[in-house]
Every structure is written in structure tokens, then in C-alpha cells.
Amino acid sequence: EAQVTQNPRYLITVTGKKLTVTCSQNMNHEYMSWYRQDPGLGLRQIYYSMNVEVTDKGDVPEGYKVSRKEKRNFPLILESPSPNQTSLYFCASSVGRGSGPPPDTQYFGPGTRLTVL
Amino acid sequence: AQSVAQPEDQVNVAEGNPLTVKCTYSVSGNPYLFWYVQYPNRGLQFLLKYITGDNLVKGSYGFEAEFNKSQTSFHLKKPSALVSDSALYFCAAGGNTGFQKLVFGTGTRLLVSP
Numbered sequence: 001e002a003q004v005t006q007n008p009r010y011l012i013t014v015t016g017k018k019l020t021v022t023c024s025q026n027m028n029h030e031y032m033s034w035y036r037q038d039p040g041l042g043l044r045q046i047y048y049s050m051n052v053e054v055t056d057k058g059d060v061p062e063g064y065k066v067s068r069k070e071k072r073n074f075p076l077i078l079e080s081p082s083p084n085q086t087s088l089y090f091c092a093s094s095v096g097r098g099s100g101p102p103p104d105t106q107y108f109g110p111g112t113r114l115t116v117l
Numbered sequence: 118a119q120s121v122a123q124p125e126d127q128v129n130v131a132e133g134n135p136l137t138v139k140c141t142y143s144v145s146g147n148p149y150l151f152w153y154v155q156y157p158n159r160g161l162q163f164l165l166k167y168i169t170g171d172n173l174v175k176g177s178y179g180f181e182a183e184f185n186k187s188q189t190s191f192h193l194k195k196p197s198a199l200v201s202d203s204a205l206y207f208c209a210a211g212g213n214t215g216f217q218k219l220v221f222g223t224g225t226r227l228l229v230s231p
Contacts, residue, residue, distance in 0.1 A: 004160075035221075042123075042207060042223035043161075058218065090160055102149050102211025102219040108160035 002027045006091050006109035013081055014117050021076045021112050023091030030096030031103045032074040033058070034066065036087040037111075043090065049074055050096055081116040088113050119144045121210045123222035130198045131230050138193040138225045144212030150191040151209040151219070152182055161207060167191060178202070198229045 004025045013019055025032065033048040035058075045058030049068040063085055065077040074093075078085060092106040120143045130136045142148055149168055153161040165176025172184045182193045193206060208222040 040223060043209075043221040045218060048218065092161075102213075105151070105163045105166060106153075106161075106219070108153075108162070110160045111158075 002107065004091055004093055004107050004109035006089075006112050008112060009110060010113050012115045012117065015082055016080050019078050019081060019114075021078075021089060021091075021114070023074045023076065023109060024072050025074075025091075025093040025107070026072065027093060027107065028071065029093035029107075030071070031106075032068065032091065032093045033103070033106070034064070034074070034076050035090045035092065036060065037090060038087050046076070046089075078114075081114075083116050086114060086116050119210065119212065119218070119220045121208050121220050121222040123206075123208055123225045125225050126223075127226045127228060129228045129230065132200050133197050136195050136198045136202070136227065136229070138206050138208075138227060140191045140193065140208030140210075140222060141189050142191060142208070142210035143189065144210050144220075146212040148184075148189075148191075149211045149213060149219075150182075150184060152176065152180070152191075152193050153207045153209065155205040155207065155224075157204075164193070164206075198227075200229045200231055203227055203229045 007022045030051045034046040035043040044060045047066040049055045089112045091109040094103040094106040122141045151166045152164040155161045165174050167174045167184045175181045205224050207224050209219045211219040
């Protein structure tokens with residue numbers, strides 16, 4: 001089954017304790033992206049990756065890091081989480097279009113609900 | 118800068134009635150437009166998209182959307198709403214000049230009453 005998986009689905013942590021949220025897709029997609037969803041703000045892009053070893057900042061990258069060492073995986077790293085990073089996080093993937101138009105239909109993971117105390 | 122506006126936080130409609138969820142956009146060049154739906158405790162699911170071609174786009178679950186270039190709108194419609202259509206709907210847009218990211222609207226909650 002074609003899917004995007006995220007782990008963990010739920011996480012409660014404390015300020016400053018490094019954490020990683022994993023994302024994996026089995027569709028051989030070039031493009032992958034991380035979003036955060038907050039009430040009243042919709043989805044905002046954190047980072048995206050056009051392909052292996054190619055990543056770039058989205059609209060709200062502060063406090064986050066990513067890596068793309070393999071095509072299927074795109075982990076999101078919070079080196080020193082803070083309470084304002086409490087949010088619902090989604091990973092998504094799609095077929096790439098190179099460096100041109102925006103990504104095509106995106107497939108979303110089930111989400112990771114993060115609480116930073 | 119690119120932007121997407123969904124002017125209604127919530128739309129209420131009775132089952133069997135037609136529904137419309139509004140979306141307007143601002144992008145550079147020709148738009149790429151998408152509608153996604155989010156059910157409780159689930160990720161977003163693709164409903165339909167407009168890249169080029171007919172202004173009326175048909176998608177999943179009986180939904181359709183009409184692209185109106187002059188009004189820069191891409192409203193989501195369905196002729197007869199079902200209670201199971203109750204969900205959060207997101208419009209997204211990007212332009213085709215240079216590399217442009219996809220921008221999402223803030224979402225519209227659709228409530229269909231029996």
C-alpha cells in the first residue's frame with residue numbers, strides 16, 4: 001500500500017530535550033515536505049526537499065532541522081524544543097517537478113501531535 | 118507573495134442541500150490549485166486539482182471545483198451534501214513561474230446536519 005508513515009504519532013516532551021520525528025514514504029517520490037498545523041493558521045511549511053541531499057527552508061523553519069540522506073526518509077529534528085513548537089506536524093511527499101512549478105498532488109502522513117512542556 | 122484565502126471558518130449545510138466552500142488565491146503566473154480534506158485524527162487527503170484545461174474540475178466523493186481566473190477563485194462545490202462530508206477542507210495554490218511553493222489556506226470546517 002502506498003503510504004507516508006510518521007513516528008511517533010504522539011509525543012510529550014520537555015523544553016530543551018532534543019527529539020526527532022521520522023517520516024518515510026514508499027512511493028519513490030522526489031519531493032518531501034514538513035508542515036505544522038495550528039488553529040486559525042492552517043498548514044505552514046517548515047522545510048522541503050526536492051530530492052536526496054537537496055533541502056530548503058519553508059515559511060517557518062526556525063528551531064527545526066531536516067536531512068535527506070535517502071529518498072524515502074525525511075526526518076524532522078528539533079534540537080532544543082520550546083513550548084511554541086507545540087503543534088500538529090505533517091509530513092508529505094509527491095512526485096517532483098524539478099525546480100519549476102509547485103509540487104503535484106501531495107500524500108500526507110497521519111500526523112504527529114507534539115506537546116512541549 | 119503567494120496567498121490563499123478561505124473567508125469562512127465554518128460552513129453549515131443541511132444534508133441533501135448543495136454546498137460551497139470558498140477559496141481565493143494570489144500567485145505569480147498561472148495557478149496550480151488543490152483541495153484537500155482532513156477528517157478527525159487523520160492526515161490530509163487529496164480531493165481534486167486544477168493545473169490546466171477545463172475550468173470545472175471533478176474530484177473524489179462527488180466534489181467539484183470551478184476555476185475562475187478573473188475572480189481568482191477556486192470554490193469547492195457538491196450538489197448534495199452528506200453528513201459524512203463533515204470535515205476540515207483546505208485550499209492550496211502555487212504559481213508556475215520559477216519555483217514556487219504551495220501555500221495553504223487556513224481551512225474551512227464543513228458541518229453537514231442530518
